[in-house]
Amino acid sequence: AQSVTQPDIHITVSEGASLELRCNYSYGATPYLFWYVQSPGQGLQLLLKYFSGDTLVQGIKGFEAEFKRSQSSFNLRKPSVHWSDAAEYFCAVVPYSGNTPLVFGKGTRLSVIA
Amino acid sequence: DTAVSQTPKYLVTQMGNDKSIKCEQNLGHDTMYWYKQDSKKFLKIMFSYNNKELIINETVPNRFSPKSPDKAHLNLHINSLELGDSAVYFCASSHLAGLNTGELFFGEGSRLTVL
Incomplete structure (x- = not known):
């Protein structure tokens, strides 16, 4: 079945440490890929997106993500996490078929400790 | 200026009641x-609505009825609210291309609690 999978429900990292959040998708063709962030009590904000081209994409707040076609993955990374990065992170796709709504993974909650 | 605003932010109500959540966007x-x-x-x-016209209607009970008086709302x-309706409801907006590009702008959500 077509899906977006975020295998980690909850991750805790120390402030200043590096971060990688995993996302895998299973669609026949490469969909459009996104990462959204939801801070506590807030709506979702787009961090970055991948449509085509360079497989390493830069986003806001110092985040980047790398598309790996061979692994059907689009992992989110940040070299040095700040306490304000504590939030829920959602990977999402728009299937290539188009005119279909954004489909979200189940999210990964990031906790940051001092 | 809030780009996508929803009201109310919190809503607590009894089973069987009828309630509405409003959404407005000023992003054009x-x-x-x-x-x-x-x-x-x-x-x-x-x-999902495009220019007041329903374009996406997922499998949602017909107790839920969206209404778009104009493209900004x-x-x-x-x-007949049920316990299972308790959730956070998010409104979002995009250009029509956003349906394909996935670039949505979200409101802060409306937390509905059904007792």
């Missing part, structure tokens, strides 16, 4: 959405 977008986020944070599309009315 022509497409608006309602998403439901359950207690496990899973987000699922409910409806998309309201959600829920009849």
Whole structure:
């Protein structure tokens, strides 16, 4: 079945440490890929997106993500996490078929400790 | 200026009641959405309107009725509320291209609690 999978429900990292959040998708063709962030009590904000081209994409707040076609993955990374990065992170796709709504993974909650 | 605003932010009500959530966007977008986020944070599309016309209607009970008086507003009315309707409802907007590009702008959510 077509899906977006975020295998980690909850991750805790120390402030200043590096971060990688995993996302895998299973669609026949490469969909459009996104990462959204939801801070506590807030709506979702787009961090970055991948449509085509360079497989390493830069986003806001110092985040980047790398598309790996061979692994059907689009992992989110940040070299040095700040306490304000504590939030829920959602990977999402728009299937290539188009005119279909954004489909979200189940999210990964990031906790940051001092 | 809030780009996508929803009211109310919190709503507590009894089973069987009817309630509405309002959404307005001042971004000039022509497409608006309602998403439901359950207690496990899973987000699922409910409806999408483009220029007041319904374009996406996922499998949602017909107790839920969206209404778009103009392209800047998309309201959600829920009849005969049930316990399982308790969730956070997010409104979002985009240009029509956003339906394909996935670039949505979300409101802060409306937390509905049904007792």
